[in-house]
Amino acid sequence: MMTSPRASRSMILLVAVVLAGCAGDPPPRYSGVSSASQMTVNTGKEADKIPYRFVTRTDWKKYHNIIIDPVTVYQGADNQFGDLPQSDRQQLARYMQNKFAETLRERFVETTGVSPGTLRLKLTLTGAATTTQVVGTVTKFDLAGGPYNIVQSIRGGRGMFSGSVNYAAEIYDASTNQLLESYITHQYPNAMNIGATFGSMSAAETGVDKGADQLLELLK
16 A cells, blocks of 8 residues: 555654654763762753752852863773774863863863862763764755654754763862762754764764853853
8 A cells, every 4th residue: 555755754753753762872870980879860950961960059159260170081881982992082081171171261260279269170071972974964854864853853862873972070169179069961962963963073072062061051
């Protein structure tokens, strides 16, 4: 029996919605992250991107300086790098270091000295996935990938064959070494972001960009 074009489109969209609902491999509560035992399951805002979090009541406005520790590349057995080469992991860590420093300088004076009113930020790169070249771009438009990516874009989900980045952020009072907040996050570009499909690491880097902006908003 022949299927009408309208029915075919509806079937494709239905499959896209089902796939979108099943998509994503959320990060675990990485056992090697120092504050992991203090984090709890996030049931609040952006729980899909920040599955675990530790929060204290903190007046961020009393902090004006920040120390950003060198980004650590996570070596635990529960990492989510897959077969990503160590060289790419180190390259992404350097990108993260520079991007977070650049973004947070809008709000803080970056320093290496400990004094009252200073935060210390510890970032641990725990996983990354590359964008499948050519396919990642084509699926923004073809009959299979297009509807899926549109649905994911609306939902704020990850695009088909798109890369991503996972990391832990831990924020301390530098003077007292008290943990103020920590979280594990999974970041990726908007599912219809075509620019983030060029270059195998471009989506992961875009995820870093989004994560840096997110942290800046948190600390304002």
